[in-house]
Amino acid sequence: MLMHRPLDTSRADLHVDAVAPLDESPLRMGSRTLPTRYFLAPLAGYTHLAFRRVIRKLGGLGLATTDLVQATLLLSGHPKSRELIETSPDDNPLSVQIFSGIPRDLIGAARWLEDQGYQGIDINMGCPMAKVNGSGGGARLMCDTGGACGIVESAVQAVSVPVTVKMRLGWDRENITAPALAREFEQLGVAAITIHGRTRQQGFRGEADLLGIRDVVEAVDKLPIIGNGDVRTAEDALAMRRLTGCPAVAIGRGALLDPWIFSRLHDHAQGRPMQDPSxxxxxxxxxxxxxxxxxxxxxxxxxxxxxxxxxxxxxxxxxxxxxxxxxxxxxxxxxxxxxxxxxxxHGERQATVPTALLKVPNGPVEKW
Known part of the structure; x- marks a missing residue:
């Protein structure tokens, strides 16, 4: 069973002031102002409308992003894709994450979403799965930096709502393209970038590379870089911000393991002790x-x-x-x-660890 280890703060090349106050003011992201700096990251099969709504009800959530949506299927009216973007008045602020290896369809989906009233578009350049990469989407876009920049530029110019990007550090350790892409994307007008601290080759194995995230933070001027990966507790989120300098954190599996993680972080931001639910x-x-x-x-x-x-x-x-x-x-x-x-x-439970963490594919990443 995969056990969680807190983010490592002991490395000599990671400098952190554990008592320095963090900026907890609302975060400006393009034309949007987000109430907190802790976001719900997209998780395939989980971060659908009902889960987003119940997490929002607990408080402290700054932004939620939908499950990954295939742009071509969305444009064609595919029922599953339309279901993934279903929302409600209390599901706000919200961004829709789209992917495609066909630039025309990606831009078309962004325009369609804006026409439907959605307030944020997130382009996925981080999914490691073969069925996404094989069509030229997801992390595969990071292998063609010129093509990636062209797609992002077209998307930013096509819509008036903020366009953000989620990506990994690179395809593998020999191809760490995130810092260079982040610099380019900032010039092209993206509103923010979320960085998952692993390469595509890693999949979900190993640990998130905080130094890698920090390199991306240091590569840009003012663009908000949102850290992501291995944040399972409120303490992990705070440590990631201090260690990397990222102004915000996107939390995925941590919200499944502890739905109150955002409300705990809000308590901390307000100077209150982090509370356990009754x-x-x-x-x-x-x-x-x-x-x-x-x-x-x-x-x-x-x-x-x-x-x-x-x-x-x-x-x-x-x-x-x-x-x-x-x-x-x-x-x-x-x-x-x-x-x-x-x-x-209530409370009679014997097991002291969660029964299941997010399942990841078995075998070499090349087989995904």
Whole structure:
């Protein structure tokens, strides 16, 4: 089982003042002003509308980004793609992340999204998966810096809403292109860049390279660089900002492991002790998430909700056998019965680690 290790702050080449105050003022990103500096990163299969809504309800979230959307399918009206961008009045601020190896379709999708009223476009240049890279999208774009700059320039010129980019450090250790691309993208008018501190070759293995993120921060003038990777706790987020100098952090799996991570960070920013939720609040969170999911997906909600149980069980104090039932339940009545039992037996859990972390493909990255 993959165990979390806190971000390493002991390296001689990483200098940090652990007590220096961080800038926690609202962050300007192009024409948008974001209320906090802690963002929900896109996670395939998880960061859909219901999850975004329930996380926002807890407070402290500055920006959320949709699951990765294929631009060509979005333009064609593909139901799955349209479902990924579904939103609601309380799902704001929001950016839509798109990808494509076909520049015409990427630009077309950006224009379509602006016409539909979306307020931010995020271009994915970081996905390591073969099915994305094989079509010329995702991290593959970082291998052609001229082409990447051309796509970004066209997108920025095509829409009036802020355009941001998410990318990795590079394709592999011999091709670290993120600093050079960041410098170019700043000149082309992007509003911000999110940097995942791994190469495409690493996939999700190893540890996020904080020095690599810092190199990107130092490569730009004023452009906001958003750090990403291996942030599982509020303390990790604060350490990343101090160690890299990034003004904001995007959190993915950490929000699944601890849905209150953003509210904890908001407490810290306001000078308050970081609070743990009460058992009642933990149980209400489960109910709220399932309710939001039911509003969007109706009879599919049970199936879609089940995969969250392995993430939530440890943090929410769900007894092991009841977590197992949450991974298999098939109806609203069964869900409510399980909730009643969790309420009566809260805290009886034996396992001290989450049942599952985000699954990543097995085998060499070349096989992805």
């Amino acid at each position: 058992p009642d609040h933990q149980i209400q969170f489960l109910i709220d998430h399932f309710t939001f999911m039911s509003e969007q997906h109706a009879e599919r909600s049970c199936q879609l909700f089940r995969k969250f149980a392995a993430w939530y069980g440890q943090k929410l104090g769900i007894p092991d056998d009841l977590e197992d039932r949450l991974r298999r339940f098939e109806s609203l009545d069964e869900f409510l019965e399980i909730i009643d039992q969790i309420r009566a037996r």
